[in-house]
Amino acid sequence: MFPNEMRTIPDFQAFHRWLDERKGWSQDLKLNMILLTGEVGEVANEVRKVLWRAQLLEAEMGEEAAWEAALAEYRHDLGFELADCLAYIFKLANNAGIDLEAAYRAKMAKNVQREWTAPPPGNHE
Numbered sequence: 001m002f003p004n005e006m007r008t009i010p011d012f013q014a015f016h017r018w019l020d021e022r023k024g025w026s027q028d029l030k031l032n033m034i035l036l037t038g039e040v041g042e043v044a045n046e047v048r049k050v051l052w053r054a055q056l057l058e059a060e061m062g063e064e065a066a067w068e069a070a071l072a073e074y075r076h077d078l079g080f081e082l083a084d085c086l087a088y089i090f091k092l093a094n095n096a097g098i099d100l101e102a103a104y105r106a107k108m109a110k111n112v113q114r115e116w117t118a119p120p121p122g123n124h125e
């Protein structure tokens with residue numbers, strides 16, 4: 001199976017089972033959780049680069065344009081780091097015997113119905 005042939009979340013999970021076997025990569029849940037955490041740190045590092053670059057550009061083009069320009073410079077690398085995180089999420093689901101599509105659908109259905117009494121994650125304004 002090749003990445004361009006994958007269409008569904010089960011396809012992605014199957015790809016990662018195949019890739020783990022082909023590469024001889026660990027199936028250990030704890031190790032893969034640690035590796036995912038490292039990848040999240042790599043995402044944060046890319047976002048940090050965007051922030052710093054935007055601050056440098058802000059004087060010459062304004063805040064919004066500076067942010068867009070900085071993001072454009074790092075979008076490719078940020079995308080790769082997000083992809084690494086996604087890969088580890090598929091691996092963790094595989095290693096734990098989780099049907100990620102079913103889990104995702106069930107959890108998002110729950111979130112749609114949920115009312116937060118405090119600001120939800122990601123909405124701190």
Ligand SMILES: [Mg+2]
Binds near residue numbers: 039042080081084
């Ligand atoms: Mg990475």
